[in-house]
Amino acid sequence: PMGVPSRMNIGQILELHLGMAAKKLGIKVMTPVFDGASDDEIIDALKEAGLDEDGKTVLYDGQTGEAFDNRISVGVMHYMKLAHMVDDKIHARSIGPYSLVTQQPLGGKAQFGGQRFGEMEVWALEAYGAAYTLQEIMTYKSDDVRGRNKVFESIVKGQAIPKPGVPESFRVLVKELQALGLDTKVLNGKGQEVRMAQMDEEDNVATVDAL
Numbered sequence: 001p002m003g004v005p006s007r008m009n010i011g012q013i014l015e016l017h018l019g020m021a022a023k024k025l026g027i028k029v030m031t032p033v034f035d036g037a038s039d040d041e042i043i044d045a046l047k048e049a050g051l052d053e054d055g056k057t058v059l060y061d062g063q064t065g066e067a068f069d070n071r072i073s074v075g076v077m078h079y080m081k082l083a084h085m086v087d088d089k090i091h092a093r094s095i096g097p098y099s100l101v102t103q104q105p106l107g108g109k110a111q112f113g114g115q116r117f118g119e120m121e122v123w124a125l126e127a128y129g130a131a132y133t134l135q136e137i138m139t140y141k142s143d144d145v146r147g148r149n150k151v152f153e154s155i156v157k158g159q160a161i162p163k164p165g166v167p168e169s170f171r172v173l174v175k176e177l178q179a180l181g182l183d184t185k186v187l188n189g190k191g192q193e194v195r196m197a198q199m200d201e202e203d204n205v206a207t208v209d210a211l
Contacts, residue, residue, distance in 0.1 A: 011036075012077070017055030018042050019076030024049035103143040103168035114141075139164035171196060 004013065018037055022029045025048060031037050037045075043053050051057075056071035091109040098105055105114030117137050125134040140147050146165040154161050174196065177184045186194045 013073060014039070014042055016073055016075030016077050017046060019078065020055060020074065021045035021049040021051060023076045024051065098143075102172060103145050105142070117142075135164060139167055143168035166196075 004010065014037075015031070018029055018031065021042070022045070025045070029037065029045075042055075046053055046055055052071075054071075055073055055075060057074050058067050059072045059074070060067050089109075093105070093112060093114055096105060096112045096114065107113040107116055122134065122138075125137075140151050144165050144167050147162070150162045150165075153159075174184045174186075186196070188194050
């Protein structure tokens, strides 16, 4: 039920009730998008079909045989086949185009983009404790420009993968704050200011790690 408020598909629930009433009455109902059945008409149809006004019914747990605490909406819903095929949807990318602003991979198959790793995916890896996987996805595979170049270089030379640098999204955030008139500074563990330009230099990786 919590999927309904955010998707705002209340009409789908009403369609469920009207479909159940129509099935019981043995009739067909047409409800155009902007000229469909009203709430009162749906209630009248449910009453005529001998069903409860709220369109809900008692359901039983299949394992215990006990009735659920609350009555549940049950009905008949119209649905259509989605003409989507796997061949049209499948997509893969190793390297490809990046956004000029954020330096993150573009999105979508049409732009030969990457797979979006959103907030909830990040939460899932955090909950699982996969810190290094999360770090790799958020830096090398995303908008750490220096890091991804160094990783490629290390793989070619057969060397150890270097520590990640600063994501471009952080730089964009700092610039946006500066545009608002907020003087934003990055400090190391000793309280000393670290210049953004210094963060990309080899000698300052340890300094950035201490932030």
